[in-house]
Amino acid sequence: MLREVAQKRALPLLQQWTRTFSASALPEQVAQFGDAPSTSPQPAPFSFTPPGRNHLFVPGPVNIHERVLRAMHVPGQNHRDPWFAQFFKDCLEETKMIYGTTEATPFIFPGTGTGGWEAALCNTLSPGDTVVCFRYGLFSHLWIDMMQRLGLDVMVVDRPWGEGADEAALEEILKKDTGKKIKAVCVVHNETTTGVTSDIAGCRKAMDAANHPALLLVDGVSSIGALEFKMDDWRVDVAVTGSQKALSLPTGLAFVATSKKALDHMKTAKLKRVYYDFADMLRTNPSGNVPYTPTLSLLYGMRESLKMLREEGGMEAVAARHHRLAEGVRKAVEGWGLQLLCKNPRWRSDSLTVVETPEGIDSNKIVKSAYAKYDLSLGIGLAQINGKVFRIGHLGNMNELMLVGALGGVEMAMIDAGMSIRPGSGVGKAVEYWQKTGAVIKTRESLMQ
Structure with missing residues (x-):
């Protein structure tokens, strides 16, 4: 009942997202400065950098800490020099913390989370293999599209947008698979389209209850490094994330961690792979080498970011x-x-919040006003919920005061869009909560004595 031999790719769903946040949709003049009207030609909307700083509150890319920026500010270096080997081995070892693993084998690829998706699939599966994947947002849909294009037979379990993976349905599907044809269960942990975090531990329990040997592949792109993730305890076989999310780095690194079971499957997997071949990494990484040029400045930034997470007290x-x-x-x-x-x-989700707007209010107007008037970047609604929601990202390098400013900007933008919002009504509730629950910064506790 839950099986869909998926023949349609992502394009039809993407075409539903017809209204984009584009320059043509912005006011002709983003801002005017000075007391007297100017008779000189006005700059194009994106040619002027306003005072202050941009307030980046999308669910990735995220704000990059100054320490990380400084760590990445290095001259060109040769990754074939002797110093690199130990440096890179340390890089790999230190990433285990964010996955919650001591047992998995980590890889770092130059690329994005989408590349990590492909690596997870191509190194463990063969053409025609049957996989199960939940679909409850644009990004789970796009991962399914990739599976189909790679030649996998995808059992799509559709869920309402705003809900997560259905563990009971998963258990039912796996119990019916008496021939063990299903080779993998694929779950997007944190769906940034909808602000939903699925229960990976619950999915593992369902797989165990069905006594099914399928691999568990998890997209943790917007969760790993921010939310609880226990790769060993949940027996996740492949976990994927990207540098531009919770690690608060620029885009450019794909992080993948694999179980021994997944690496055993690699030996018989027949999907074509070249750039994302685990075998090349397994051949070179143990000695601290890489099969091709690494993104060295990002690795410096990654180590600084991980150091900051450890200083905070760990995951x-x-x-x-x-x-x-x-x-x-x-x-x-x-x-x-x-x-x-x-x-x-x-x-x-604790990575982002997706807010519905009332009937008759186009959420895109809120996002446009926030950017055009207050230099605040929010996430628009994607695909079928475009114009109906806006998204506030709060993952990575983030604290309460940053969010107080963002929430104030959201209030002003909602009022601009015609909503009946009392100024301070939301900001006040947030401040009240944070004032009661916030802790003194760990290294500054002595100042409060």
Whole structure:
């Protein structure tokens, strides 16, 4: 009942997203300065950098800390010089923290999370293999599209947008697969289209209850490094993330971690792979080498970012911060009298918040006004929910005061769009929550004694 021999690719869904946040949609003049009207030609919308700084609150790319920027500011270096080997071995070892693993084999590819998707599939599966994948947003849809284009037979389990993976349905599907034809279960952990975090531990329990040997492949692009992720405990076989999300780096690194079981499957996997071949990494990485030129400046930034996560207290403390920030944003949404797209608290993401706008209010107007008037970057609604929601990202290098400013900008933009919002109604709720729950910065506790 849940099987779909998927023949349509991503284009039809993408075509539903017809209204984009483009220069043509912006006001003719983003801002006017000075007391007297200017008779000189006005600059194009994107040719002027306004005072202050851009407020980046999309769910990736995210804000990059100054320490990370400084760490990346290095001259050109030769990765074939003797120093690089130990440096790169340390890079690989240090990434294990964000996955919650001591057992997995990590890889770092020059690329993006999408490249990590492909690496996960091509190194473990063969043409015609059957895989199960939940679809509950644009990014899970695009991963399914990739699977189909690679020649996999995808059992698509569609879920309402705003809900997460259905563990009971997964268990039912796997129990019916008495011939063990299903080779992998693929789950997007944190769907940034909808602000939904699925229960990976619950998916593993469903697989165990069905006594099924399928691989568990997880897209953790916007969760790993921000939310709780326990690769060993959940027995995830391949986990994927990208540098531009919770690690607060520029785009350019694809992180993949693999179980021994996944590497065993690699030996018989027949999908074509070249650039993302694990075998090349396994041949070179143990000695601290790489099969091709690494993105060295990003590796410096990555090590600094991981160092900062350790200084914060490790992933438990990092996940707690993200939850506290997210709860404050959710309190703000309540204060505005609005609804989240994700109605069930068990699935609400701590990486971003997706807010529904009332009937008759185009959410794109809010996003455009936020950028054009207040230099605040928010996420638009994607595909079938375009114009119906806006997205506030709060992952990575983020704290309460940054979000106070962002929420204030959101309030002004909503008022600009014609919404009946009382100024301070949401900001006040967030501030009240954070004031009660916030902790003194770890290294500054002595100042409060």
